[in-house]
Amino acid sequence: MGELKRAVGLMSGTSMDGIDVALLATDGRETVELGPFLSVSYDPDFRERLKAGLETAKTIHERHERPGDLADLERDLTLRHVDAVNDFLKQNSILPGDIDVIGFHGQTVLHRPYAALTVQIGDGQLLADRTGIATVFDMRANDIAHGGQGAPLVPAYHAALAARLEDRTSPVCFVNIGGISNLTYIGPDHEIIAFDSGPGNTLIDQWVEENAGVPYDQGGRIASEGTIIMALADRYLDHPFFTSDMRRSLDRSDFRPPAADEAGLHDGARTLAYVTAASVMRSAGHLPAMPKCFIICGGGRLNGAVMEDLAEMASRHGAQVLTAEEAGFDGDAMEAEAWAYLAVRSLAGLPLTFPGTTGVARPMTGGVLARTIRA
Template identity: 55%
Template structure:
């Protein structure tokens, strides 16, 4: 029987808004005890540094290259993660000696799955030295060595959580976990077989970029701007006609694969409303790849706080008589779930258990991964 380990997960997603920190105790299987979680926001100036780094990252040809400002950004990013862990331990009165492992995602700055290249900034050794806790990092690379797309990795954790969904809600049919971050991704979990997972399309990134460019606002809080606009149907159609949507899963995206170019010169609210519909319709298109129509859609990530996205999802799901809920409705935490997943994956990595499957990333066979470093 696998040992129960105490793990901290760290996640900084494509929204680049900060660091999610979460603690769980798990055997890397279906035994999961969720602990406390925190969020540490990035200051605006550092977000701008990452954005500059994203431009420099476009010239990367091998995963270890750090052109331009990237080396400095990586060091600063790792320092912020280390500080976040130390504050988390202090705040929750947790001794570092009781923590077995840290799962460190880092910050994705480039993801080119067709080229077998994915780059996450983050110095695992530096983090281990700062915190005094062993670290597993670079968990996407081995999947790509084995023919996978390196994303998404959260499905392993979704599968563990799906075991907790009440039977009266699952009704024996597939359950779908939807994470709406900068990019949206889903995991389809059936009673039999490995999870099916893939990126569905834009999440919050385009909406955030739109309101930032048009109004100097970081994001559309609650979807209030979008709620005042109209859906411009021909623009939605233009987005959904992109070649990405004709690809069969597994498939994954870089945050720059979709841009605002197709919006044209729409008014602020109409642009936000139209992008919301793009996000929701792209997610619902995933129905086509489920072995049978799902009964339940569980929405996680920042996008669940956008009431306009949630309304569009709920309306679209009625076509298949499915129910749409937020993670909290089932006792989960939609903010910390990805950080929890990275803690969970670190434990699986320690035991050599699969992090990905052919049905989640397209790898040749179920494969583990990650690089383990211990403090000296």
């Protein structure tokens, strides 16, 4: 076991609903000691600014460009992360000097891996200066620069968690259902394969916001009153993403919600929940073997319709579906924990991505270190 470092991870995902903050003590390898977690919601006005930022970012051709008001948005986003870190430390009676590093994801506003372009806004140096804690950020860029997809990055952490599972049935698959879903396969020989598996919550969130004025379908309640429109579901599932032998990472704009006249509120939500589950299983068909256990993380595990469909589909293959909590983890905290873990790996020069996860030619480290005077 190497030296343990205390790291704070920060995640603002594709759902753009807020900031997750988590603490780990880890050596960046198999030793992981889980700490407290905090989730801070964005106010509605700031969420709208982030959505507008996605449109502005479409004009970016070089990753450091900040057209329009993106520079102001980046600063405001970073200051919200500063506040989240300070609140987290205060609530848990932790001093900044007790933390070795922050892993800062920022907010993805553009992801075009085949154009070798990924942009996560977030000023790592400003975060380090304001918190007094060294910060590792921009962890996707080096992978992209070396021919990888830049995503997913969480699999290295999933592999560490898999090592903690007692009497694990192998192979096991971690499924993170955030805005975009991704899966991590860990085989009997510890082989790691990972890729985005399809639309997660983003289509459902966009649908209910447009048609019911709510940011997400809490618990899948709206979907529970609807019926699956199979013709609409098949239109999504016939997308070349699922049939291609090449796995690739997705941007939230790769799939769009249905038109207003294609479904009612409840049937649309139910159909999109089905698509979320079916996307996972379709994508799992590209793995070396069907997993015997699926561990579901992220906000999608709280949608009853999605989980019901996943359990039914997995049962056809003799597989079980567990929530992260049923497996002994925190499904809300996992991505933020991953960024803490990856920051420690970055400090040690360890790989963050692998040929089987992003398609990069060789295991690749990454991240930019923003130092402080204290550091």
